[in-house]
Every structure is written in structure tokens, then in C-alpha cells.
Amino acid sequence: MLTSKIGSACDVLLRAIVRVFAASHINPNALTVFGFTLNLVAAYLFAYGYFRWAGGTIILAGLFDMLDGRVARLSNRVTPFGGFFDSVLDRYSDLGLMIGLLVFYGRINRFWYVTLVAIVMIGSVMVSYARARAENLISSCRVGFLERPERTVLLIIGAMFDRMAPVLWVIAVLSTLTVIHRIVYTWQETRRLAGH
Secondary structure, rough: OOHHHHHHHHHHHHHHHHHHHHHHHOOOOOOOHHHHHHHHHHHHHOOOHHHHHHHHHHHHEEEEEEHHHHHHHHHOOHHHHHHHHHHHHHHHHHHHHHHHHHHHHHHHHHHHHHHHHHHHHHHHHHHHHHHHHOOOOOOOOOOOOHHHHHHHHHHHHHHHOOHHHHHHHHHHHHHHHHHHHHHHHHHHHHHHHOOO
């Protein structure tokens, strides 16, 4: 009951913000760039160990990530390029945050955590790549648990509660399982479409 009221209040606030941005005629791609820039700031904060500040900055960047598409739809400025541009900057944002963590763990000489972050980087890219490549063959490949929003929430939790190491393990494992799930699903669907 309480959570639904909070959710409704947040939705009302978000719609109001979207209306303000749409009325201001701001280009939705500018909102995408601003969200990306905030993620680069968060990466810098990670690199120097300001994890809670980084977590707060990721939350703010996430707000702009939610706004760009909604503003584009409300102002009737949805374009194929806008969706492509948003996806490209999302990948750069993901990798930028991981580079911030790589720098941090490198600075404090934690070799195994550097390796773990590198594995997380590979998993994050491969989750997105597996879906994009699969959807050249089949209509949709949204299977698997760990999409970008879940990874972002996990990073925020790790940053805010100083539990980054367990969070990185969770992302590494679930990203790998998601990629495997998408490979198996795509194999099944291609066989079904081929009539096997």
C-alpha cells in the first residue's frame, strides 16, 4: 500500500518533469548527453573512492535516462537515430563506470578486484550484444534477468552500502547466466523458425 503510493507520487513527479522539458523544446538527445556526462562524473568519483557520492550521481543520471525517451514521445520528436544514440551512450556509460572501479582497485593494488571488474565489463557488453545480434535473427530476445536497469540498481546498492565486491560478483555471475540464456533461447527460436 505504502509502496504503491510512493510509486504513484514518483510517477506524478516524473510526468511533471517530462512536461516541463517537453515545453522547453529541449532536444531529447541533449538529455541523453547530460545523463551520460553524469555517469562520467560518477566514474571519476568511483576512481577516487567516493562511492556514496558516485551512487547518488548514478541515481541522478538514471533520472535523465528515464526522461529522454519520454520527452521525445511527448514532444513528438522520436527518431530512429535517437534510440540508437541512447543505446550507444548507455554502453559508454556502463563501461565508464566500470573503468572508474578499475582505476580505484588498481590504485589500491587489489589485483583480483581489477580482474573481477574486467569480467563484469565483458558480461555487461555481452548481455547487450547477445540481444542485439539475436534480434537480427529472431523478433525479440529479452530473456534473462540482468538487463541494464538491474545492473544499475545493483551498482547503486554496492556504492551506497559499501558492498561493491559482493555486488560485482552478483553482476559477473548473473550477466554470464543471462548471456547463456540468450544463446540457448536464440538457438531454440532459430530451430523453430527453420521448422526443426
